[in-house]
Amino acid sequence: MSENCKQLHRWFNNLEKMNFPFDDKKILHNGIYILFEKGETAHNTDRIVRIGTHTGKNQLRSRLKQHFIKENKDRSIFRKNIGRALLNRDKDPFLDQWELDLTSRRAKEEYSVLIDVEKQKEVEKNVSQYIQANFNFVVIEVEEKEKRLELESKIISTISRCKECSPSPSWLGLFSPREKINTSGLWLVNELNKEPLSDEDMQLIKNLTANAAGINRFIE
Template identity: 40%
Template structure:
C-alpha cells in the first residue's frame, strides 16, 4: 500500500500546486482534487507535502465545489441568519475543520455546529439553539485557515470516467492514502483535535472510503494519462 501511496504523491508532483487567490474560471468543470496543508509531509523519503484530502463533485460542479471550500462570494454567503444554512453546511471539508476548532476548545457549541441547517426540518426545530454571531466567527476562522494553510492540485476528467462514490476512482485514491502505513499527521495537525475518530486515525480530512480498495494498474494508467492531459490543458 505504501508503494502505491508514494507513486500517487510523486505522479501528482508533476502538476503545480494552486493557492488562494486563484481564478475559478481556470479550473475544469469535472475532476478530482487533492489538498495539501502547511506543516504536513509524507512518510516516504524526504519532506514532500502530504495529501490530506481527496474530493470530487457531481457532474459539472468542480468549480462550485472548490468555491464552497474557499468561500468565494464571501460577503453574500456570510449574510445568513437562523433561517438559512451556514457555509459549512455546504462543504463537509469546512464543517470538519470547524468541528476540530470547537473540539480543540472543548466547546459545547459543537452539538449545534453538527446540525445540517440545509434541511428545513432542522432549521425549524433547532433555530433557537443557534448563535449566528458565533457561527460567523467560526466560518471566518475556517476561511482564513483554508486560504492561508491549504493548497491543491487537480486532475481533470472528461465525461464518461467514473470518479464518484464507492465504485469510482475517488474511493480507490482515498483507500490508497488511508491505508498507507508510512504517511502520518504531524503532532500539531489540527485534525488531531477532530471529534471524528476516523479523521484523527487516518490523518486525512475524510471519513468515507478509508478502507476501500487501493488503486490498481488500470487506475494508474487512467491517472497518468489524465495528469498529462491536465498539465497540457490547465496548467
C-alpha cells in the same frame, strides 16, 4: 500499497498547485481535486490530506468554492470537519451547535432558535481563514461522473492504507472528534480502506496527471 501511494504523491505534487485566491478560469469543469495542507509531508513531499470530487455536471469550480469561500458548513463536510477540529481543540461548547444541520426547512424551524447566529458567523470566518491560509490543491480532469466517483474512492483507499503516510504532531485533524479523521490522517471519513487502485487505474492516473501537467493556459 506504499509504493502506489508514493507514486500518487509524486505525480500530484508535480502539478501546478493552486492557492487562495484562485482564478476560476484555471480550474477544470469536471474532475477530482487533491488537497495539501501546510506543514504536512509524506514520501519526502507535500502530504495529500483530502481527495474529493463533485456529482453535478461542470460543478468542480463550484465545489471548491463551497470549501474555500462560501461560509455554510452544511454545504461542505470539509468545512464542517475543520470547524469541528478547531472547536474541539479550543474546548469550545459551541461544538454542539456546530453539529446541527440546518439544510432542511424543518431543521431550520426546529433548531434556529438554539443557534447563536453571531457565534456561528465567527466560526465560519475562522474556518475560511484556516482553509485559505493552509490548503492548496491540484485537479485532474475526469469527465464521467461514475469514473470520478470510482477513482476518488480508490485514491482515498490507496492513501489511507499506506503505512508510510502519517500526520505531523501538530496536525489540526488530531483534534477532530471524528476518530476516522485523526487515525487516518485524512480530512475524510468515507471510502477509507476500501478497494485500492489497480495497476490499470494507476496507469490511467499517470496519464491524467501527465495531461494536467500540460495545461498551462486558461480553461474557459
